[in-house]
Amino acid sequence: xxxxxxxxxxxxxxxxxxxxxxxxxxxASGMSVFIPVGEICVVIDTDKKSxxxxxxxxxxxxxxxxAIIAGYADANDQPLWCKVLQNAGDAR
Numbered sequence: 226x227x228x229x230x231x232x233x234x235x236x237x238x239x240x241x242x243x244x245x246x247x248x249x250x251x252x253a254s255g256m257s258v259f260i261p262v263g264e265i266c267v268v269i270d271t272d273k274k275s276x277x278x279x280x281x282x283x284x285x286x287x288x289x290x291x292a293i294i295a296g297y298a299d300a301n302d303q304p305l306w307c308k309v310l311q312n313a314g315d316a317r
Contacts (some may be wrong), residue, residue, distance in 0.1 A: 226304060229313025230268040232284065234260060237297075237306045247306070249284075249291035252276060260286055265310070271295065 226232075236244050246259040252275065269290065270283040280295040298304050 226268055226282065226309060227271055227313055228268055230309055231311040232266050232268060232304075232307040233310050234262055234264045234266060234286075234307050235305075236262055249286075249293055249306075250275075251289060251291055253290065258286075258289065258291060260291070266291075266307070268313075 234247060236242070237247050240247050240262075244262065246261050248257040248259050250256075251258045264286060266284045266286045268282060268284045273281050273283055273292070275281045275292065275294075281292040282295050283290050283292050285291075293306055297306055
């Protein structure tokens, strides 16, 4: 995953099977924000650190920058919280 990738939000493994929303951290407000499963977002930075030093991925949802811990992926390095719809280098 890299900056510019287009992603679709999925349920995280910790969400219930019928969850229609999932939460992500908003560093600016210091609060979790719930967004609907299925929303389309854009990865804006993969090299940031959280205020407590965790590696994070920042993505843009509407006009809000949200974050998730970068290591939240499976053994094949596929994210567990989104589906990559288009890699930035694949734009046509």
